Amino acid sequence: MARILPEPTPETQHFWDGAARGELLLQRNKDTGEAYFPPRPFCPKTGSRNVEVFKASGKAVLWSYVINHRPRPDMGTEPYAIAVVKLAEGPTMMTNIVGCPQTPEALVLDMPLEVVFEKMSDTISLPFFQPAKA
Amino acid sequence: MQKNSVAVVGAAETTKLGKIPDVSVIGLHADAALNAMADAGLTPADIDGVATAGISPVELAHYLGIKPTYADGTSVGGCSFMLHVRHAAAAIAAGHAKTILITHGESGRSRVGAGGFARAASSLMGQFEMPFGVTSPPTMFTVPVLRYMKTYGVTEEDLATVAVIQREWAAKNPRASFKDPITVDDVLNSPMIAWPFRMLMCCLVTDGGGALILTSADRAKDFPNKPVYVLGTGESVETPLVSQMYDFTSSTAFKISGKKAFDEAGIKHSDVDHLMIYDAFAHLPLYGLEDLGFVKPGEAKDFIKERNTAIGGKLPLNTNGGGLSYMHSGMYGMYALQESVRQMRGTAAAQVEGAKISVAHGVGGMFAASGTIIFTNEK
Numbered sequence: 001m002a003r004i005l006p007e008p009t010p011e012t013q014h015f016w017d018g019a020a021r022g023e024l025l026l027q028r029n030k031d032t033g034e035a036y037f038p039p040r041p042f043c044p045k046t047g048s049r050n051v052e053v054f055k056a057s058g059k060a061v062l063w064s065y066v067i068n069h070r071p072r073p074d075m076g077t078e079p080y081a082i083a084v085v086k087l088a089e090g091p092t093m094m095t096n097i098v099g100c101p102q103t104p105e106a107l108v109l110d111m112p113l114e115v116v117f118e119k120m121s122d123t124i125s126l127p128f129f130q131p132a133k134a
Numbered sequence: 135m136q137k138n139s140v141a142v143v144g145a146a147e148t149t150k151l152g153k154i155p156d157v158s159v160i161g162l163h164a165d166a167a168l169n170a171m172a173d174a175g176l177t178p179a180d181i182d183g184v185a186t187a188g189i190s191p192v193e194l195a196h197y198l199g200i201k202p203t204y205a206d207g208t209s210v211g212g213c214s215f216m217l218h219v220r221h222a223a224a225a226i227a228a229g230h231a232k233t234i235l236i237t238h239g240e241s242g243r244s245r246v247g248a249g250g251f252a253r254a255a256s257s258l259m260g261q262f263e264m265p266f267g268v269t270s271p272p273t274m275f276t277v278p279v280l281r282y283m284k285t286y287g288v289t290e291e292d293l294a295t296v297a298v299i300q301r302e303w304a305a306k307n308p309r310a311s312f313k314d315p316i317t318v319d320d321v322l323n324s325p326m327i328a329w330p331f332r333m334l335m336c337c338l339v340t341d342g343g344g345a346l347i348l349t350s351a352d353r354a355k356d357f358p359n360k361p362v363y364v365l366g367t368g369e370s371v372e373t374p375l376v377s378q379m380y381d382f383t384s385s386t387a388f389k390i391s392g393k394k395a396f397d398e399a400g401i402k403h404s405d406v407d408h409l410m411i412y413d414a415f416a417h418l419p420l421y422g423l424e425d426l427g428f429v430k431p432g433e434a435k436d437f438i439k440e441r442n443t444a445i446g447g448k449l450p451l452n453t454n455g456g457g458l459s460y461m462h463s464g465m466y467g468m469y470a471l472q473e474s475v476r477q478m479r480g481t482a483a484a485q486v487e488g489a490k491i492s493v494a495h496g497v498g499g500m501f502a503a504s505g506t507i508i509f510t511n512e513k
Contacts, residue, residue: 006261
């Protein structure tokens with residue numbers, strides 16, 4: 001069964017185009033420098049449209065998660081973690097953790113992570129996170 | 135809202151709760167509505183306002199033959215009915231309608247005439263959560279909880295204790311789905327759903343419904359049952375994406391809604407005799423007790439463990455057994471309201487003797503929304 005994939009909208013197209021190139025793109029308020037996610041053409045703190053897209057560091061820590069023991073059919077047959085990471089730039093983001101057993105012992109809150117992209121279709125690559133190498 | 139200006143004069147659940155494979159969703163709405171009208175001694179011709187979620191108020195009004203001057207289709211998940219009560223109180227005070235019917239019906243288990251849970255792939259959830267394998271609420275509502283547990287030293291045993299104490303309340307309710315006693319070990323040995331959540335930490339999936347009828351307080355004394363007055367109300371919404379909650383250890387929507395309701399009511403926490411906190415999962419009473427201000431952040435686990443919310447405790451909580459043991463059709467908020475009304479009428483199965491103020495606090499979606507209603511039986 002094919003994995004459920006996102007359908008970009010005009011306001012999010014840049015994010016998915018960036019992901020397809022292997023870049024994690026966030027936006028920030030050009031006046032305050034504050035980063036935000038998910039994409040929208042204005043700052044959710046101030047309402048300012050004076051914002052820009054920038055390439056994030058890809059660094060994050062594991063913020064919270066569950067391990068789903070009733071896998072969705074397109075996700076395979078083994079339990080998998082549905083995780084939220086806290087990006088170095090501040091926002092949180094839902095993702096999956098790869099390159100790591102899907103167990104409470106291996107998945108420790110606040111462990112350092114880095115982004116990695118997996119191509120799912122001609123247009124969509126999903127941002128996953130793996131334990132940081134360094 | 136002027137406090138105590140509006141009262142609940144009709145309240146009822148569906149004739150049956152649990153497994154109702156012979157009634158569709160709209161049929162459950164109608165059954166609950168007719169029961170509430172009978173409770174209030176009214177017919178559809180007496181109703182001039184309608185509110186519901188899940189189905190449209192248009193469907194509800196036409197199905198019951200009501201030609202209303204007021205319709206509210208606010209649909210923000212399981213607390214929608216708290217918002218309907220709040221909006222109805224304002225509408226009655228403003229003269230938009232005199233007698234408002236609020237209904238809920240859901241074929242959560244049997245799925246008779248029920249729609250699906252599908253999200254558009256272009257929605258924010260479709261783009262930024264669905265691709266990562268979320269399914270139904272057990273894999274979404276639970277996502278922030280490990281952060282909460284780490285922050286405050288909350289254990290799996292603490293989560294299990296919530297379910298154990300609520301089962302004790304359920305045992306006193308003949309209509310509760312699950313009444314047999316359980317232990318912490320039972321909960322921790324129940325099937326794993328989404329670690330750290332096991333089956334007995336998750337709500338039931340059942341069929342049922344409920345309905346309320348509100349009118350102005352000055353008319354309320356003419357109805358057959360003891361009026362239950364609306365003392366204070368609050369509501370808020372936060373985020374459609376659980377991954378984007380402002381704080382994983384606290385619901386901002388709970389805090390805003392709760393504060394508004396307490397401010398309107400002009401009461402202190404120590405004035406509250408009875409409390410309902412929508413418990414789709416075992417962590418919600420913990421967040422609720424803290425975010426409503428009954429205890430400080432991190433204190434809810436011990437407050438529950440020390441049996442303050444149990445039978446005989448100083449703050450009886452979820453006295454019907456809650457979504458964990460009484461029933462949970464999908465949008466449970468209506469049943470929390472029904473239990474608060476029963477407690478204020480003095481007719482609850484596990485009646486809190488002498489209770490004068492009851493708080494019904496609801497959540498919608500996965501920490502997406504919130505509504506709080508404070509009732510009293512004294513004007």
